[in-house]
Amino acid sequence: GAGVSQSPSNKVTEKGKDVELRCDPISGHTALYWYRQSLGQGLEFLIYFQGNSAPDKSGLPSDRFSAERTGGSVSTLTIQRTQQEDSAVYLCASSPRSGFGELFFGEGSRLTVL
């Protein structure tokens, strides 16, 4: 399909383990965003990329969180030494360009930390 693709759709891990979440944006979209959706908390901005660079990392909750984007396409969000409070749905979105806010979302990766 032509939409934003995320994997895995579900991930259960043990506290202290590292996890990687992958996002494949819509082809040609230069901007890519990561959000976190927790129950009752709405969507929390984490980081965004314009091309391969990340002008705004202000939303990353701690230094255990990092993200990269290669080739102006696929992005990986890595969470090291996971904690139970990291449990959430991690959403990726892409946009033809940054600055206007119209985002196209994937279905998310649900992370459960036991």
Add this chain to the structure above:
Amino acid sequence: AQSVSQHNHHVILSEAASLELGCNYSYGGTVNLFWYVQYPGQHLQLLLKYFSGDPLVKGIKGFEAEFIKSKFSFNLRKPSVQWSDTAEYFCAVKGNTPLVFGKGTRLSVIA
């Protein structure tokens, strides 16, 4: 910092009732405004958007929203809801930061 406030956490309506979901934002500059919808088991999708011009914007499925600059509001309306409108609705604003979302309003439409 920008913020978005959605006043209703959960709204329950009967089919054919009218809907209005409140949204207020805090940012004094130029904004782009959005409503996104998340149907059960589906991903977030755009319902409607406001960039400039006519403050009354129409979106998909009969939804509309009105931007009132003096009130920093962008309320969502629909004259007559259907069971299929059951979903979670998110208001979002883009000022000088990436898109900021409200906490969402869950709409349940009962027959």
